[in-house]
Amino acid sequence: MDETHDDVLALFDGLRVADVRDGMDWVGLPHRGSVSRDITPVAPGMRLCGRAFTVRTRPSDKVVPHGISPEEYTAWAHEYWYGEVNTSKAWRDGLRPGDVVVIEGADLGVGEVGSNNSLGWHVLGAVGVVTSGGVRDVDEVTAQGIPVFARHRSQSMTQGRIEFAEAGQPVALGDVVVRPGDVVVADGDGVIVVPVERAEEVARYGRQELENDKAIRRGYYQSLGWALDETVK
Numbered sequence: 001m002d003e004t005h006d007d008v009l010a011l012f013d014g015l016r017v018a019d020v021r022d023g024m025d026w027v028g029l030p031h032r033g034s035v036s037r038d039i040t041p042v043a044p045g046m047r048l049c050g051r052a053f054t055v056r057t058r059p060s061d062k063v064v065p066h067g068i069s070p071e072e073y074t075a076w077a078h079e080y081w082y083g084e085v086n087t088s089k090a091w092r093d094g095l096r097p098g099d100v101v102v103i104e105g106a107d108l109g110v111g112e113v114g115s116n117n118s119l120g121w122h123v124l125g126a127v128g129v130v131t132s133g134g135v136r137d138v139d140e141v142t143a144q145g146i147p148v149f150a151r152h153r154s155q156s157m158t159q160g161r162i163e164f165a166e167a168g169q170p171v172a173l174g175d176v177v178v179r180p181g182d183v184v185v186a187d188g189d190g191v192i193v194v195p196v197e198r199a200e201e202v203a204r205y206g207r208q209e210l211e212n213d214k215a216i217r218r219g220y221y222q223s224l225g226w227a228l229d230e231t232v233k
């Protein structure tokens with residue numbers, strides 16, 4: 001594991017997306033980082049912080065065979081499509097603990113992330129997934145709790161629609177560029193990407209704003225006689 005990088009990630013511990021946004025503003029990056037607001041958590045309460053592991057997919061022009069039996073279709077879909085064309089076999093062994101799988105998707109109504117692949121990537125160390133494409137199996141993704149942020153919910157598998165293009169290169173999440181190793185933070189406010197070389201100072205001023213906010217809200221809690229919770233301690 002890259003120790004320097006993990007030290008940087010530790011600086012973001014507990015920071016909300018709003019704090020990271022503030023930190024970006026404080027260090028002169030007001031127009032950078034905030035990912036399109038239509039990329040949202042699958043379920044309320046999902047949050048993640050990690051380093052970007054980038055994957056790009058692309059619309060496929062490969063032809064789906066016609067007139068084949070369902071058994072032949074099974075072999076084609078499982079062995080050819082998921083084995084060779086749209087496969088995470090090409091990159092998933094490169095995942096390390098603390099990675100966020102960031103997928104540049106296509107607006108094709110495809111559920112390229114689901115309960116199966118997101119859980120498999122988590123087994124290999126990923127803390128969650130952010131895609132500019134779609135998610136399916138939303139109820140199971142919710143129950144499993146591995147954070148997934150996506151642009152839309154879509155029923156379809158990828159075959160005949162989307163194929164793997166490359167991993168480990170800069171990708172687009174909407175109009176935000178994400179490079180491998182950039183810091184990705186996501187919660188109910190959406191997703192923000194921090195250029196890794198600015199991460200330390202962004203976290204410093206993000207934490208300043210979080211502590212400021214906590215102190216004010218703690219006072220309100222006390223006036224209301226509310227028990228203090230983690231958000232104000």
Ligand SMILES: O=C([O-])CC(=O)C(=O)O
Binds near residue numbers: 111114116117137158
């Ligand atoms: O099969 C897919 O591409 C997505 C999916 O449903 C899963 O991983 O569970």
Ligand SMILES: [Mg+2]
Binds near residue numbers: 137
């Ligand atoms: Mg599935």
